[in-house]
Amino acid sequence: MWSAARVACARRTFATNAIAVDGFTGAVGNTPLIYLKHLSEKTGSRIFGKAEFQNPGGSVKDRAALGVVRDAEDRGLLKSGGTVVEGTAGNTGIGLAHVCRARGYKCVIFMPNTQSQEKIDLLRMLGAEVHAVPAVAYENPANYNHLARDHAQGLSNAIWTNQFDNTANAYAHYISTGPEIWEQTQGAVDAFVCATGTGGTLAGTGKYLREKSNGKTQIWLADPPGSVLTSYINSGGKLTERSGSSITEGIGQGRITDNLATFINDVSGAFTVPDEKSIQMVYELLDTEGLYLGASSALNVVAAVELALKLGKGSNVVTVLCDGAYRYQSRLFSKQWLESKGLEGAIPQYLKKYIVL
Ligand code: PMP
Numbered sequence: 001m002w003s004a005a006r007v008a009c010a011r012r013t014f015a016t017n018a019i020a021v022d023g024f025t026g027a028v029g030n031t032p033l034i035y036l037k038h039l040s041e042k043t044g045s046r047i048f049g050k051a052e053f054q055n056p057g058g059s060v061k062d063r064a065a066l067g068v069v070r071d072a073e074d075r076g077l078l079k080s081g082g083t084v085v086e087g088t089a090g091n092t093g094i095g096l097a098h099v100c101r102a103r104g105y106k107c108v109i110f111m112p113n114t115q116s117q118e119k120i121d122l123l124r125m126l127g128a129e130v131h132a133v134p135a136v137a138y139e140n141p142a143n144y145n146h147l148a149r150d151h152a153q154g155l156s157n158a159i160w161t162n163q164f165d166n167t168a169n170a171y172a173h174y175i176s177t178g179p180e181i182w183e184q185t186q187g188a189v190d191a192f193v194c195a196t197g198t199g200g201t202l203a204g205t206g207k208y209l210r211e212k213s214n215g216k217t218q219i220w221l222a223d224p225p226g227s228v229l230t231s232y233i234n235s236g237g238k239l240t241e242r243s244g245s246s247i248t249e250g251i252g253q254g255r256i257t258d259n260l261a262t263f264i265n266d267v268s269g270a271f272t273v274p275d276e277k278s279i280q281m282v283y284e285l286l287d288t289e290g291l292y293l294g295a296s297s298a299l300n301v302v303a304a305v306e307l308a309l310k311l312g313k314g315s316n317v318v319t320v321l322c323d324g325a326y327r328y329q330s331r332l333f334s335k336q337w338l339e340s341k342g343l344e345g346a347i348p349q350y351l352k353k354y355i356v357l
Helices: 004-011 037-043 061-074 091-103 117-125 144-153 168-175 177-184 200-212 229-234 275-289 295-311 325-332 335-340 349-354
Strands: 033-035 046-051 083-087 106-112 129-133 158-160 191-194 218-223 269-272 316-321
Touching (some): 033 177, 037 046, 037 275, 037 295, 046 177, 061 091, 061 168, 061 200, 083 091, 083 144, 091 106, 091 117, 106 117, 106 144, 117 129, 129 144, 144 158, 168 200, 218 229, 229 269, 275 295, 275 349, 295 316, 325 335
Parallel strands (some): 083 106, 191 218, 218 269
C-alpha cells in the first residue's frame, strides 16, 4: 500500500520545504501561490491568490511585523527586553505579538473597538496588552495611531513601529512577496491587484514586479467603500473627505500613507468593490475553491476577476489572500450580523447553507 512509487506520487500533491526554518520568524513568507481554478475557467484567464493566510501568524501582516521589528533592531532602536507599541486593525498586532514573544519583547497594541472580537481575543492570548479604543478619524488626536505613538513616548526602551508611515513595511514586501510572486509565475504576471491598509503590500510588491518586468506588469489598487484612494488616483491626486463604511477589516484609507506614497504614481488604475460583491465572494471561494478566507481576501479576488475581464482572455492576474475567515467568523457567517449590515440578500440562495451561526 505504501510502495515507493505511490509515496513519491502522493508527495507531489503536497508542498515540501527542503530545510527546517528558524523559529516563528523563519516561517514567515514563502507562501504558496494558489491557482484559482473555477474563477480562472469562468474568465478564461489565470487568476492566482498568494496564500498569505499560511504565514505562521495567519496573515499577510506577519511580513510587515517582522520587517519593522528587524529594521528597528538593525538601527539599534529596539533593545533587548524592549517594548513594541503599534496601532493596528489587528493583523499587524497579531504578527507583532508573535514576533515579540519569539524575540523576548513586550507588545502593546492600540486598535479601533470596531474590529472583530476574534482578533482582540487572539492578541490577548498571545500576551499583548490590548487597548481597544473608540474608532475616530486620523485627524483626531484620539485616533488609535496617535495613542500608540504617545504611549511609546511615555515608556523607556520602547518603540512605536508606525506601520503606516514606516517604509520598512513596504520594503519587507519588496524583498519577499514580490520576488516570490515573480518566481512562482516565472515572470508571467500581467497584473497584480490588491486593496491597501498601510499600502505596504501594494507598494513593495508592486515596485518589485514593475522593476523585474521593465514596467510591463500592471499594478492596480482595489478599494472598499469609504476609502478615498480610488477617487484620489482617478482624479489625478485630489484628496476627498472619507464617507461611507465597509464590512471589510484592515483595508481602506483616508490619506496617502508614506508607504503608499513611495509607489502611488506607478499605480495603473483603481476601482471600488462594493461589500455585496465581497461578501458573496467569501462564500463563493468556500463553495468552489474550498478556501475559507476573510473579506479583504474576497475583495481582492473580486478585483482580480474584474481585472482579468478587463485585460482579456489569457491574462495572468495575481492577488493576495490576506487572512482566513477564522478571524471574522462570528460576523461573516452569522445570519443576524449579515442582516444587521443589510447583506443577507447579497448571498445567493445556493450559498445560504454556509450561514451557520
Ligand atoms: N487585509 C487585511 C485582513 C489586513 O489586516 C490588512 C492590513 N491591515 C490588509 C489586507 C492590507 O495590507 P497593507 O497594510 O499591506 O496595505
